[in-house]
Amino acid sequence: MKIAVCVKIIKGDINPFDASALECALRLSDDVTVISMCPPSSKDALLALTRLGAKVILLSDAIYAGSDTLATSHILSSALSKIDYDLIICGRQTVDGDTAQVGPCLSAMLGIPVITNVMEMPVISDKVKCKTRMGEEEASLPCLITVERIAELRFPSIRSKVGEVSIWDNSVVGADKEKCGLSGSPTRVLKVFESEDKMRRCRFIEKEELIPLIKKLSEEKAEKEEIKEAEIKMPKIYAVGKEVLPVAKKLSDNVVEIGKKDAKEIAEYLKAENAEVVLWNADLWGRRTAPIVSAMLRTGLCADCTNLETDGEKLYMYRPAMSGDVYAKIECRTLPQMATVRCETKSADIVVSFGKGAKNSLDEVKILAESLGAEMAASRGLVDTGKAPYEHQVGLTGKKVSPKVYVALGISGAAHHTVGYEGAKYVIAVNNDKDARIFDYADFGVVCDIEEIVGLF
Numbered sequence: 001m002k003i004a005v006c007v008k009i010i011k012g013d014i015n016p017f018d019a020s021a022l023e024c025a026l027r028l029s030d031d032v033t034v035i036s037m038c039p040p041s042s043k044d045a046l047l048a049l050t051r052l053g054a055k056v057i058l059l060s061d062a063i064y065a066g067s068d069t070l071a072t073s074h075i076l077s078s079a080l081s082k083i084d085y086d087l088i089i090c091g092r093q094t095v096d097g098d099t100a101q102v103g104p105c106l107s108a109m110l111g112i113p114v115i116t117n118v119m120e121m122p123v124i125s126d127k128v129k130c131k132t133r134m135g136e137e138e139a140s141l142p143c144l145i146t147v148e149r150i151a152e153l154r155f156p157s158i159r160s161k162v163g164e165v166s167i168w169d170n171s172v173v174g175a176d177k178e179k180c181g182l183s184g185s186p187t188r189v190l191k192v193f194e195s196e197d198k199m200r201r202c203r204f205i206e207k208e209e210l211i212p213l214i215k216k217l218s219e220e221k222a223e224k225e226e227i228k229e230a231e232i233k234m235p236k237i238y239a240v241g242k243e244v245l246p247v248a249k250k251l252s253d254n255v256v257e258i259g260k261k262d263a264k265e266i267a268e269y270l271k272a273e274n275a276e277v278v279l280w281n282a283d284l285w286g287r288r289t290a291p292i293v294s295a296m297l298r299t300g301l302c303a304d305c306t307n308l309e310t311d312g313e314k315l316y317m318y319r320p321a322m323s324g325d326v327y328a329k330i331e332c333r334t335l336p337q338m339a340t341v342r343c344e345t346k347s348a349d350i351v352v353s354f355g356k357g358a359k360n361s362l363d364e365v366k367i368l369a370e371s372l373g374a375e376m377a378a379s380r381g382l383v384d385t386g387k388a389p390y391e392h393q394v395g396l397t398g399k400k401v402s403p404k405v406y407v408a409l410g411i412s413g414a415a416h417h418t419v420g421y422e423g424a425k426y427v428i429a430v431n432n433d434k435d436a437r438i439f440d441y442a443d444f445g446v447v448c449d450i451e452e453i454v455g456l457f
């Protein structure tokens, strides 16, 4: 079976999700081609991948600079149409752009089915069967799948030889120049600014106060977050999914709701309606379907927006970037202007998250957390030891949770982790190191050994 893997090199390293995609491909086949669109300076990182036995193609041309996800997908799809493949594997998303759009966009451009957020090694027969974050799914070959961080990229043997990286410029790739680079990109970043400080003011408490506090905070009545009404409104907005209706209604008095239908059906409807603005709920379904529709309509899409503004005509979309370190204000120059928007999601009232520091008392603390009705979660530190499943991982390369109370047990508080629980109302951290970073990102803290809290539940 021929497998193509799309890989992005970020600051000299392979994007972690793409590393997982490559490892999956290498386990499934001996015929793996890596395709990467990046500047020539990334060649060394790509050369290392040839030692794993993969053929590597670097797509590099000055006209590709500044490409957004739609332009990138166009370039990658042009290159992929020059090679034979049965299966294309992409990482779920890049950790710098965080859009998760290229996989679904590519599938639409190549006219093949897509399965996103694959959580286990796929099973291949005449079909591809996958366990995804949304359940069991299958598609016939050829198809494209995007994988979560489900496999660690192996180290090449010291005896393995370095191969060659083929460099393809646009005379080989044959992408439409009008659809490449900055000028071919419908979305444009207007400004980038530092994100507000996500630090919390930690109040240290005694360990005996821990359980009553968790119970008290989890029973607090949820206040409804008021979305600010726009002063100037847009004439009409199409909202896909009822979750996004409150946001749409603040921006327009004329909102048309669209149900969660097939991407092609939605694209045809929006085209017939000459829709100018379309908002989607940024849930897993929306983040898979909206990019497919954006490719079908050849329009820009801004992913995972946390705020929207308008001057009555243009939609200004705000979203976190670079793992939440900065915010970007983005506009779309084509119609319809589309955005997936973070909407209120249902989360358990209490999430208890275990880190490497909880590994020795894991079984005891788990049973006790269950008695609180809590959902279980984990840091990558613990997941990497094999003591928690990847489904539980919270953070940049895991999932995001927004419970009323997030309890972090034995977690150091790396930025990669804290970004995953920013939506939590209260955070309580337990750690035996009083200087642990997690306390700067918690509302309450207990300085003690995890073993000491076992008897408290």
Ligand SMILES: Cc1cc2nc3c(=O)[nH]c(=O)nc-3n(C[C@H](O)[C@H](O)[C@H](O)COP(=O)(O)OP(=O)(O)OC[C@H]3O[C@@H](n4cnc5c(N)ncnc54)[C@H](O)[C@@H]3O)c2cc1C
Pocket: 016, 095, 354, 355, 356, 357, 358, 378, 379, 380, 381, 382, 393, 394, 395, 396, 397, 398, 399, 409, 410, 411, 412, 413, 414, 415, 416, 417, 430, 431, 432, 433, 436, 448, 449, 450, 451
């Ligand atoms: C590209 C990239 C993406 C990443 N994505 C994620 C992600 O999605 N999610 C994620 O979590 N991480 C992610 N990481 C890893 C992250 O940087 C940290 O390495 C990881 O979160 C550390 O896990 P930890 O806090 O459980 O372990 P450690 O850093 O080992 O911390 C353990 C903590 O437990 C405390 N402790 C030890 N023993 C005890 C005890 N007996 N009682 C109480 N406290 C104790 C220690 O003081 C320490 O603070 C990513 C890293 C990279 C490079």
